[in-house]
Amino acid sequence: MSIALEHINYVYSPGTAYEKQALKDVSLVIPQGQFVGIIGHTGSGKSTLIQHLNGLVRAASGRLLYEGKNIYEEGYDMRWLRSQVGLVFQYPEHQLFEVDVLSDVCFGPKNQGLTQEECEERAKEALALVGFPEKYYRQSPFELSGGQKRRVAIAGVLAMRPKVLVLDEPTAGLDPKGRDEILDQVERLHKETGMTVILVSHSMEDVARYVERIIVMNRGEKMLDGAPREVFRHCKELEKVGLAAPQVTYVMHDLKERGFDLSPDATTIEEAADEIMRSLS
């Protein structure tokens, strides 16, 4: 029950002037139930990487195993894979199209060939999972606020009951509160359903608070892979490639340099505060 990438390579527009190697020999295993963050700046290959996970983009070479089966084998059921690995794109509300919220969320299950009742049941379940209020089920999705639209769009993917949920920049364009609300909701979802969640982001602060593992992508390659505190130990290398560890990590490093007796590994405000209090007492 996992996703395994083995030596995946991908090249954009091969044979033209715009040829660009988007992924270089990427290998990684994501076990079922993990909460993973993928970080990298624009053009690092992170978006291309996640589009491989549900077979939307096909690797030029390498293997991708879902639950032990190679998805590039002839006759592999890609539509089934797409219902198992739910991918939520950036600004997902731009894909809403139905007359009301409920029917939009039904689109996924309907494509799976379920009956109307089953579709609605799943849609309601998914909308409840993202905390969308029931009284707006019959409202046009275009009349909702930005944050609510995004919830509907995420529910549209959840309604297929995927085992893996991949979110590409789910907080882009939201205000701070909206950002926290969506991420808290995703965290709750992960706890309640035990599904694998892969969160793509360029905000270290966001990711550090939630995930158990961070994969850093740079120029199409996997640069770092590990628990947040392990990854942020490399804050100098991260800076070199235009990324940064959370601000608190820098504060801790500064304090240590000034002779404080503390471990600089803290990645969240609570951890940092605990560590500073301990060293001062």
Added chain:
Amino acid sequence: MIRDITIGQYYPAESRIHRLDPRVKIVCTLLFLVSLFIQNSLAGYVIATVFLGAVIRLSEVPLKYIVKGLKPIVILLLFTVAMNLFLTQGGGRLVHFWIFTITENGLRTSVFMAVRLMYLVAGSSIMTFTTSPNGLTDGMEKLLHPLNKVNIPVHEVAMMMSIALRFIPILLEETDKIMKAQMARGADFESGNIIQRAKAMIPILVPLFVSAFRRANDLAMAMEARCYHGGEGRTKMKPLKYKARDRMTYIITVVYVAAAFAAGRFADFKLWIF
């Protein structure tokens, strides 16, 4: 991928043809097209071939690009050739089998027709290959300026065209993204009959329209914020001005049209049936 489609196929280079004023290229292309229609003689086609060949050479656009541009008209071409070949009667009978008859006149007309069509497309594609989209709209605006007097909003139409050109790649990319997102929700665009496939487009078209309207709205606001208020009182960053080479090009083209026409009339020669 849908992104690979190229529209407004400009071939960037610094050739003599590229440097011409867009108005010259538009007018001369039209003249060239007219020249293909006012004559139908072997001598005329020989002159047209020399003229077109010289222009292609001067434009520095590889011949392969121009041939590629003919691909979309292959079906139309075959259809025209077939129609002319079998339906035109007169002259000696060349081939006859079952109900089909090919006559001398039929062969002649269909070959001339095919050449004419290919030159038409090649001639106009030279114009688009050597003129940037903005140059084209600028040239059109200036050329059609007199129509303002009969209340046709020439400036506005030109502005719309140039904005459309800017947004085509953006909307293509957006289509690609929406398609992928709906495929991630299990949408299927490949199987089923025509009606089912047309219906499958709704989840792409609705978001695309919503986004296009949003963009249009944003853009209108951004233009107003930058003091856009139509063509009145506007200056140009790159005003069009005729230079000596532009006048020269006009003269050469007019001479060519006259020569092609006159050759067909007074100096035609025959080669077999042509």
Added chain:
Amino acid sequence: MEMIHAEKLIYEYDRRDEDGNIVGTNRAIDGVDIDIPQGSFVAVLGHNGSGKSTLAKHMNAILVPTGGTMWVDGRDTKDPAELWNVRQTAGMVFQNPDNQIIGTVVEEDVGFGPENLGVPTEEIWKRVEDSLRSVGMIEYRKASPNKLSGGQKQRVAIAGVIAMEPKCIVLDEPTAMLDPNGRKEVIRAVEKLRKEKKVTVILITHYMEEVIDADQVFVMDGGHIVMHGTPREIFSRVEELKSYRMDVPQVTMLAEELRRRGLEIPGGILRREELVEALCRLR
């Protein structure tokens, strides 16, 4: 002299039902008084839907108030005769980088504003070059905007405004759709302009890190201005900010958390060095 001055500004729009009948009115701005001195750097914060963008659009006369008055450089925005003067005085940069670039070539886009103003051709070229240089985009002058990154597109948009030689630039969430590197690029470009050209800058944002250098910060909520002060004053009121769906920089949060746990740290810490200094003093 006040660059922007508003008194009891109100903006209402009609709420309609499905048939287009008016069922009520919404107030996006509700009695705002604001004073922005010439040459200053002002930030307006607020969550989505707080009215901050609506306020920004009043500064460029894209919207005119339904109540109260807005003066831009002494000109009443309601006066139709002053419309184009107001728009030239206060240039505006919008959120979506794709939807505000009109030209298919970078330099032509930057020339669009001056063309509209009827600036002579040679002068347009001078302004285009000058403004592309000041945002560091001169080497891209012949490029197609479609090939640029988000941060570069926003810098082109800023150059397009600068070329109109405004006294004031209003940036309406210019970084909301950019990645961290793009955000830095844009903020750096704005900073440079402020120093070189002495223009008044009004930055609308919800990224707290971007407002640390502002002279004054306004916080909006529900169409009102609910907080007003220097960044330090504003960021020392963490709980209040949070109640308006806002956030504070992580360093400020950490300082606040340590204060809550009983350490004697001054309020409104904005930078990492300040916090480190304060902690060193405690030892």
